[in-house]
Amino acid sequence: MEVVVLAKWVPTTQEEELKIIDEGRSVDLEEVPFRMNEWDTYAIEEAVRIVKEHGGVGWVISMGSEDADTALRRGIAMGLERGVLLETEEDLIDPFQRAFIFKNLLQKKGIKFDLLLTGGQAEDDEFASTGGVLAGLLEVPYASMVIGIEEISGGEITLLRELEGGLMERVKMALPAVVSIQTGINEPRYVSVTGVLSAAKKERDFLSAADFMEGAKGLLQLIRVEIPPPKEGAEIIGGDLDGKVSGILNILKEKGVYK
Amino acid sequence: MSYSLIIAETRKGEFQEGNFDPLYLSDIVGLPSYILLPEGEYGILRGSCDKVIVAPLKEGEFLNPLNIIRLLERTFQAFGEPSAILLPHCSFGIDVAPYVAGRLGWPIITDISGFCRGEEGEIFIKTLYSEKINGHFRLKEGMRFVGTVRKGVFPKVAEVVKETLFEEAPSIEKDPRRDFIEYIEEEIEDVDITKADLLVSVGRGVKEKGNIPLFEELAALLGGVLSCSRPVADRAWLPKARQVGTSGKTVRPKVYFALGISGAFQHIAGMKDSDVIIAVNKDPSAPIFQYAHYGVVEDMHRLAQKMIENLRDQK
Numbered sequence: 001m002e003v004v005v006l007a008k009w010v011p012t013t014q015e016e017e018l019k020i021i022d023e024g025r026s027v028d029l030e031e032v033p034f035r036m037n038e039w040d041t042y043a044i045e046e047a048v049r050i051v052k053e054h055g056g057v058g059w060v061i062s063m064g065s066e067d068a069d070t071a072l073r074r075g076i077a078m079g080l081e082r083g084v085l086l087e088t089e090e091d092l093i094d095p096f097q098r099a100f101i102f103k104n105l106l107q108k109k110g111i112k113f114d115l116l117l118t119g120g121q122a123e124d125d126e127f128a129s130t131g132g133v134l135a136g137l138l139e140v141p142y143a144s145m146v147i148g149i150e151e152i153s154g155g156e157i158t159l160l161r162e163l164e165g166g167l168m169e170r171v172k173m174a175l176p177a178v179v180s181i182q183t184g185i186n187e188p189r190y191v192s193v194t195g196v197l198s199a200a201k202k203e204r205d206f207l208s209a210a211d212f213m214e215g216a217k218g219l220l221q222l223i224r225v226e227i228p229p230p231k232e233g234a235e236i237i238g239g240d241l242d243g244k245v246s247g248i249l250n251i252l253k254e255k256g257v258y259k
Numbered sequence: 260m261s262y263s264l265i266i267a268e269t270r271k272g273e274f275q276e277g278n279f280d281p282l283y284l285s286d287i288v289g290l291p292s293y294i295l296l297p298e299g300e301y302g303i304l305r306g307s308c309d310k311v312i313v314a315p316l317k318e319g320e321f322l323n324p325l326n327i328i329r330l331l332e333r334t335f336q337a338f339g340e341p342s343a344i345l346l347p348h349c350s351f352g353i354d355v356a357p358y359v360a361g362r363l364g365w366p367i368i369t370d371i372s373g374f375c376r377g378e379e380g381e382i383f384i385k386t387l388y389s390e391k392i393n394g395h396f397r398l399k400e401g402m403r404f405v406g407t408v409r410k411g412v413f414p415k416v417a418e419v420v421k422e423t424l425f426e427e428a429p430s431i432e433k434d435p436r437r438d439f440i441e442y443i444e445e446e447i448e449d450v451d452i453t454k455a456d457l458l459v460s461v462g463r464g465v466k467e468k469g470n471i472p473l474f475e476e477l478a479a480l481l482g483g484v485l486s487c488s489r490p491v492a493d494r495a496w497l498p499k500a501r502q503v504g505t506s507g508k509t510v511r512p513k514v515y516f517a518l519g520i521s522g523a524f525q526h527i528a529g530m531k532d533s534d535v536i537i538a539v540n541k542d543p544s545a546p547i548f549q550y551a552h553y554g555v556v557e558d559m560h561r562l563a564q565k566m567i568e569n570l571r572d573q574k
């Protein structure tokens with residue numbers, strides 16, 4: 001089994017107050033910490049387990065600035081063997097274009113896969129599209145938001161897709177295929193900082209994304225970013241800690257849920 | 260005449276509410292709307308769109324990107340090429356839209372939550388960076404794209420009443436490379452969070468499993484039930500049955516008390532109809548403060564400690 005994972009190095013914006021710069025054209029990410037896209041951590045863990053069970057080679061491929069090498073090193077520290085980084089300083093926001101560049105890479109470098117995994121979505125732009133577009137470009141089967149891989153045998157994969165409200169569907173697909181992974185499918189193993197550091201000794205390929213742009217047109221333009229216009233919004237309960245606590249308790253009493 | 264093709268989702272034969280947002284977006288953009296569906300009865304759509312096109316496929320065959328692309332090729336031959344292919348942003352839309360975009364070579368915009376038209380042309384709005392930013396996207400080569408649309412964001416254009424034609428889509432040979440086998444219902448035995456009057460709900464801000472008991476105690480002292488956001492259930496810090504949101508439970512308690520939850524739309528969709536929402540977050544720019552009735556900017560651990568002390572004293 002050749003298993004390829006596409007992994008993204010993303011800004012962790014959940015706890016940050018963001019600023020808009022560049023006359024409304026971009027978000028200031030200078031001070032924001034980056035990490036492996038959460039969904040990709042689950043995809044890598046799944047790949048590591050599949051390779052362990054079925055043999056073969058696991059790859060982690062990323063695209064971004066040189067910092068994204070950390071994504072490769074994390075992937076390798078978790079148990080994958082090969083790493084490829086498509087380096088670019090450009091902010092490639094169009095998932096169609098990104099998928100096209102990955103397609104060019106796979107084809108030009110002769111990277112063959114039985115299974116290509118991506119995270120269900122990236123935390124930064126939440127397009128949830130790169131894997132699906134890539135599958136379409138390569139004309140191979142695709143399934144998204146996979147919450148269980150039950151069996152791989154005889155050139156087929158049986159999996160569970162997560163639907164809404166606790167419902168799932170069981171699907172069978174022919175390999176090679178592209179699958180996007182939903183969080184919670186497994187328990188990603190812990191890797192230590194030293195593990196990630198020592199993965200730097202492993203050979204990785206650093207290529208320039210610019211060499212794989214043939215036909216990879218950007219079809220989408222991000223012309224502006226803005227802080228979403230405020231909705232009605234919450235009434236803020238301020239004051240000191242005691243004030244906040246009694247404010248909350250008063251509401252609970254008013255609503256009759258706490259007596 | 261150009262049109263938008265809405266590929267609609269049914270589950271277990273039921274037309275899903277999320278299909279209306281792509282339909283309403285199509286009305287707002289000003290395109291005739293054709294809705295493509297699996298076998299079934301769709302009288303409810305009379306008056307709301309220009310064509311209902313029923314494919315000779317069972318639901319399980321229809322909800323499959325590999326069959327949809329074959330169906331689209333035949334549908335284009337029969338009805339012409341649309342300028343927009345729109346789907347609901349859900350487990351079906353996200354399965355089909357990117358694949359179709361790749362096969363057709365068309366751009367894709369997912370999770371569309373706004374639209375405007377101005378000097379710069381047609382702009383589609385999508386949230387970025389955990390919903391703290393709105394991105395305004397423009398199609399470089401004009402109106403021809405695949406999009407998925409967030410549920411509950413576009414209102415009905417009031418005056419639209421259409422003469423709906425019912426048609427049948429051409430038949431296709433199914434792609435043997437992907438097969439639907441069956442639906443599976445998650446069965447987990449635990450408390451039923453949909454029955455609680457008070458939910459104390461914790462998110463990733465809880466930080467680690469060892470902190471769960473603190474919030475369990477808080478919930479118990481208040482006479483409420485502990486629930487959570489997805490990352491907490493993913494890590495099995497709480498059972499999956501406690502998860503609130505699109506892929507968990509939809510709840511409507513008298514009070515939803517959220518601590519350390521940022522306010523992703525998949526979470527909000529599961530709790531927005533609560534009578535009162537109180538949110539505690541250390542980040543004053545957390546999107547959840549836009550949806551909550553009351554907000555508290557505070558460290559959730561410090562706040563929970565203090566509440567527990569107060570409640571114990573009162574007992």
Ligand SMILES: Cc1cc2nc3c(=O)[nH]c(=O)nc-3n(C[C@H](O)[C@H](O)[C@H](O)COP(=O)(O)OP(=O)(O)OC[C@H]3O[C@@H](n4cnc5c(N)ncnc54)[C@H](O)[C@@H]3O)c2cc1C
Nearest residue numbers: 462463464488489504505506507519520521526541558559
């Ligand atoms: C197909 C799909 C389905 C999904 N279904 C669901 C679903 O059903 N339910 C769901 O919840 N999510 C769902 N998600 C995930 C969703 O997109 C978000 O990733 C998730 O809701 C984030 O959870 P969170 O708010 O707990 O974590 P985060 O977004 O990481 O937010 C943590 C928050 O805690 C705050 N915080 C941190 N420390 C503290 C502290 N000490 N005190 C106070 N506040 C603190 C931070 O400021 C931040 O706002 C789904 C995603 C996909 C793609």
